[in-house]
Amino acid sequence: MPTVTGLQVDQAFCERLFADLLSFSRDEPGVTRAAYGAGEERAHAVMRDAGLALGLRPEVDAAGNLFLTLPGRDPDLPCWMVGSHVDTVPHGGNFDGAAGVIGGLAAVAALRQSGLVPARPVTVAVFRAEESVWFPASYIGSRAAFGLLPAEVLDLPRADSGRSLAAHMRDLGLRPEAVSGGAAHLSADRIHGFLEMHIEQGPTLDAAEIPVGLVTAISGSVRYREAACFGRYGHSGAVRRSERSDAVFALADLIAGLDAVWGELEAADRPATVTFGEVSTDPSLHAFAKIPGEVRFCLDMRSTEPAVLDAVESALADLVARIEAARGVRFALGARTGSTPARMSAGLVAALGRHADRLGLAYRTMISGAGHDTAVLAGQGVPSTMVFVRNQNGSHNPDEAMRIEDLCAAATLVAHLVAEA
Structure with a gap:
């Protein structure tokens, strides 16, 4: 033509x-x-x-x-x-x-x-x-x-x-x-x-x-829309660091850990994104002078490469296990959803x-x-x-x-x- x-x-x-x-x-x-x-x-x-x-x-x-x-x-x-x-x-x-x-x-x-x-x-x-x-x-x-x-x-x-x-x-x-x-x-x-x-x-x-x-x-993506971390509530001034099960500090460890993984992938020119789009403590229980015993969050991980998604999800599982042991907390990631890269x-x-x-x-x-x-x-x-x-x-x-x-x-x-x- x-x-x-x-x-x-x-x-x-x-x-x-x-x-x-x-x-x-x-x-x-x-x-x-x-x-x-x-x-x-x-x-x-x-x-x-x-x-x-x-x-x-x-x-x-x-x-x-x-x-x-x-x-x-x-x-x-x-x-x-x-x-x-x-x-x-x-x-x-x-x-x-x-x-x-x-x-x-x-x-x-x-x-x-x-x-x-x-x-x-x-x-x-x-x-x-x-x-x-x-x-x-x-x-x-x-x-x-x-x-x-x-x-x-x-x-x-x-x-x-x-x-x-x-x-x-x-x-x-x-x-x-x-x-x-x-x-x-x-x-x-x-x-x-x-x-x-x-x-x-x-x-x-x-x-x-x-x-x-x-x-x-x-x-593609791996998503956890209704995840949570559970620790123990306590008085902010009366519980020493070694005796705390602080859910917010535990989540901060997870965020920092996945950010480090993302940085390593980026340095290797392997495309990925990691996003914690929602983070919240329970307004009916949290308080200024209270160690947070629960924090809820969502997690969205994306890449055009299936192998990268697998690597990030494997890193997530490893981080969760290590943080639970170190902080005395429990993560509940909830239902996993996602999509396949194309x-x-x-x-x-x-x-x-x-x-x-x-x-x-x-x-x-x-x-x-x-x-x-x-x-x-x-x-x-x-x-x-x-x-x-x-x-x-x-x-x-x-x-x-x-x-x-x-x-x-x-x-x-x-x-x-x-x-x-």
Whole structure:
């Protein structure tokens, strides 16, 4: 096929859809679109209406994932799929997730505007419940789309309501029983490739003054969401150091120990992150002049390399045993959850790089420290990658920022790829 030229993404189209989302999901100081809640549901309706206006064919699966398809010249060919999610963390920003859906629709709109009909269908996917802050499970929507969601996940309570995922699905007229039974809407052999545009969630691209990044790997994780350390309460002035079982000092030892492990991995150029996102003593029992006998915490460990995750988890077990013996405390890490690292398609990264070079678009290759639905598709054998868009203020916060022209550049890159392959 001859090289496609002249595809133009409409910036006003993108701006209008972001404004539509903001109009109903503002929740000062940011925006909130809860997974399987009113905000996510309305956002799906906005994307569906935008797709219908472009002449796309809508489909909704048992879990509520939305798929909007532009027919290709040969409808029997496996499709290109682009997309992301539209749920947010509480009081988050308007761009995380939504940029990938709006960018996907904008890429399709550019194809329609040019009068170009691609060889194969192009589907814009709008996945449900990517943000695991609402339900303690990763990639709920995209896993359900492949029939991979374990039945027990349907019983998990939503963080704000306490009601089960299944109950929230039923509220929206969806079919949790089919999800529980493994009903699959997607099949890897029917997807030619998957592309997810997403704001970068760190400062790398903005600091380098580069508009887009091509992702080579997505981190997996090991998580303990409800961990605790138990010691003994005592008087702060009456118990000598050798006789204490101080839960906070014990946790401090664990934090310092894992930080040292992380430093060693970083020095060896082995990617990892370690985060203790929540730490708290019991407000009904703690006091100024009291040795803390209990501290609760959560722990999130990530890497793009399975062997690194194994090493960090082994170090965690060793540290826990040594600290328990030294401090006279007991750790209870609770349920372990996590996700598997995913390698992106080197072929897709290279193809996007060639298009970027031809279009004069500066880019760099990079890894994603955060998890994304793309990992699920890659794990199913779908050739997949992500296009990061530079972002001035991180993500999962009210100050998320993104230049619309940078998203348009990313969407233009994606539009050229799907038009020519």
